[in-house]
Amino acid sequence: MIRAHELTKTYGGKTVVQDLSFTVRPGTVTGFLGPNGAGKSTTMRMLLGLDAPTHGRATVNGRAYAGHRAPLTQVGALLEARAIHPGRSARDHLLALALTHGLPRRRVAEVLELTGLSGVADRRVKGFSLGMGQRLGIASALLGDPATLILDEPVNGLDPEGVLWIRTLLKSLAAEGRTVLVSSHLMSEMALTADHLVVIGRGRLLADTTVDDLVRGSGGSSVRVVTPQATDLRRALLAERPRGQITAVAPDTLEVRGADSTHIGRTAAAHGIALYELTPHTASLEEAFMNLTQDAVDYQGATAA
Numbered sequence: 001m002i003r004a005h006e007l008t009k010t011y012g013g014k015t016v017v018q019d020l021s022f023t024v025r026p027g028t029v030t031g032f033l034g035p036n037g038a039g040k041s042t043t044m045r046m047l048l049g050l051d052a053p054t055h056g057r058a059t060v061n062g063r064a065y066a067g068h069r070a071p072l073t074q075v076g077a078l079l080e081a082r083a084i085h086p087g088r089s090a091r092d093h094l095l096a097l098a099l100t101h102g103l104p105r106r107r108v109a110e111v112l113e114l115t116g117l118s119g120v121a122d123r124r125v126k127g128f129s130l131g132m133g134q135r136l137g138i139a140s141a142l143l144g145d146p147a148t149l150i151l152d153e154p155v156n157g158l159d160p161e162g163v164l165w166i167r168t169l170l171k172s173l174a175a176e177g178r179t180v181l182v183s184s185h186l187m188s189e190m191a192l193t194a195d196h197l198v199v200i201g202r203g204r205l206l207a208d209t210t211v212d213d214l215v216r217g218s219g220g221s222s223v224r225v226v227t228p229q230a231t232d233l234r235r236a237l238l239a240e241r242p243r244g245q246i247t248a249v250a251p252d253t254l255e256v257r258g259a260d261s262t263h264i265g266r267t268a269a270a271h272g273i274a275l276y277e278l279t280p281h282t283a284s285l286e287e288a289f290m291n292l293t294q295d296a297v298d299y300q301g302a303t304a305a
């Protein structure tokens with residue numbers, strides 16, 4: 001379990017994380033999302049005791065990170081900036097980590113196997129691809145068999161097979177009852193991996209909700225209707241639900257928000273209106289994220305007119 005309570009971080013007068021409170025529960029994968037510069041890495045560093053909050057506090061498994069006697073057995077972390085000695089092999093890197101933290105040697109072989117690195121365990125890290133380095137970072141995070149994992153952009157640099165592997169791994173770690181907090185820029189990937197989401201923008205909490213509720217609540221879902229009686233259907237739908245939003249995207253095509261396809265189909269049947277097409281469109285997590293964060297984006301590209 002991870003708890004952030006009123007976490008605030010100020011750098012040289014600029015507040016980059018502000019009054020952030022959330023709880024990450026065991027047994028689920030929680031996605032940590034936010035536009036570039038939103039404060040995700042800073043928050044993760046505060047959770048791990050690498051940055052001191054200006055105000056507020058963070059606990060992992062009931063204590064501040066620094067308060068744990070054997071932190072690697074409590075929290076495994078993968079941060080973007082990794083410091084791995086390039087001349088060392090993966091096995092030696094993990095062995096050094098295990099020995100300095102009082103962890104059993106057998107864990108080294110176990111995590112190498114788990115992360116698919118057994119075959120390259122004795123190669124020097126300096127020859128590793130980005131994806132292999134990422135796997136080694138995850139192996140290090142898992143070394144202490146921790147109940148909580150905090151991973152900053154773990155799919156960075158992974159190929160599609162690697163992305164699938166990490167998705168499966170994170171879900172199985174959560175299914176074992178662990179707490180898993182994972183940041184990512186890839187919304188489509190988070191939609192497949194996470195059950196719960198904490199979304200921040202400009203250092204503030206924007207949403208702490210399930211993936212389903214975020215998508216549903218974004219108002220992005222609509223139904224596309226093709227009918228030769230578009231005007232009649234629009235009138236019939238508005239008579240029943242005056243607050244519904246109906247946009248004519250072509251003379252015979254309506255985009256309806258605020259009514260599902262069952263309701264639209266029944267209304268059309270009741271008025272003898274023929275339908276040629278009735279297609280529900282559910283907003284993607286990407287769309288929901290854009291809706292939620294559009295006012296909290298620091299670096300926005302110009303939109304073509």
Ligand SMILES: Nc1ncnc2c1ncn2[C@@H]1O[C@H](COP(=O)(O)OP(=O)(O)OP(=O)(O)O)[C@@H](O)[C@H]1O
Nearest residue numbers: 011012016034035036037038039040041042043185
């Ligand atoms: N050590 C530091 N000193 C000054 N400013 C910092 C420091 N670390 C982060 N910042 C600033 O804090 C803000 C949040 O940065 P952070 O890296 O936490 O965001 P992020 O959400 O992880 O972004 P990204 O998705 O781009 O990695 C940025 O404006 C960044 O420039």
